[in-house]
Amino acid sequence: MDSLKNDEIRQAVRQQYGRVAESGGASCGCGPTCCGTPTASAETLSQGLGYTADDVGAVPQGANMGLGCGNPQAIAALKSGEVVLDLGSGGGFDCFLAARQVGDTGQVIGVDMTPEMISKARVIAEKGGYGNVEFRLGEIENLPVADRTVDVIISNCVINLSPDKLRVFSEAYRVLKSGGRLAISDVVAFAALPEAVRQDMALYTGCMAGASLVSEVEAMLRVSGFTEIRVAPKDESTSFIRDWAPETDIAEYxxxxxxxxxxSAT
Structure with missing residues (x-):
């Protein structure tokens, strides 16, 4: 999608997920029809992505909108007292789960560029009395977070939406403490996407057309300064990705x- 301006992409993504927030979170997972008729409950979709029934039952009503492509919590190994940053926090689902893990001595920060999502998450946090969670409006390419203040960065199917992923990883490196870690679920490409797919804005905002090749993700992480890089594709995910755009062959890519x-610690 090189011919499209970065701001045009950001605006399309912001509008798409603003509609999702205002709709109450129509539960169809990611994909270009997120605001359409729900095909399954958010709880069912989340369990299909790797969350447990206990996870989906533990978050406040409205926080889980059935979005995402995996469960970053499963690899984050969060500890009491840690500072956690969620890139593209949406309604706060992963933030509220992380809050249980880090406890009152920890802190969870959610960053999202969609005002409607931030407003929704803040209301839920206030009603639920989540004193260790806060939500900040901002772009993940320009994080409103101080240098070297975060222990763990999580994110669920958001970085693929950024038109400047190298900047995202560089910002992640900036805000992490020495020894801090990334634990992300995202959509990646295992084959070069056809130009027609890359130019399809509906597929871009649906978390597919903006996917980078695995080798590109690894290279961007190295350039940003990260070590111990591991990108592990989940072959079983092709089944639900196919449902995101059933009239295409996107699961082939x-x-x-x-x-x-x-x-690394320095």
Whole structure:
């Protein structure tokens, strides 16, 4: 999607997920029809992505909108007292789960560029009395977070939406403490996407057309300074990705993956 301006992409993504927030979170997972008729409950979709029934039952009503492509919590190994940053926090689902893990001595920060999502998450946090969670409006390419203040960065199917992924990883490196870690679920490409797919804005905002090749993700992480990089595609995810755009062959090109990396101690 090189011919499209970065701001045009950001605006399309912001509008798409603003509609999702205002709709109450129509539960169809990711994909270009997120605001259409729900095909399954958010709880069912989340369990299909790797969350447990206990996870989906533990978050406040409205936080889980059935979005995402995996469960970053499963690889984050969060500890009491840690500072966690969620890139593209949406309604706060992963933030509220992380809050249980880090406890009152920890902190969870959610960053999202969609005002409607931030407003929704803040209301839920206030009603639920989540004193260790806060939500900040901002772009993940320009994080409103101080240098070297975060222990763990999580994200669920958001970085693929950025038109400047190298900037995202560089910002992640900046805000992590020495020894801090990335624990991300995202969509990556295992084959070069056809130009027609890359130019399809509906497929871009649906978390597919913006996917980078695995080798590109690894290279961007290395350039940003990360070590111990591990990108692990989940072949079983092709089944739900196929449902995101059933009239296309998108599952022949992209897959959900876990992405892990470390900011080496210095």
């Amino acid at each position: 992209v897959v959900s993956a876990t992405i892990e990396a470390i900011k």
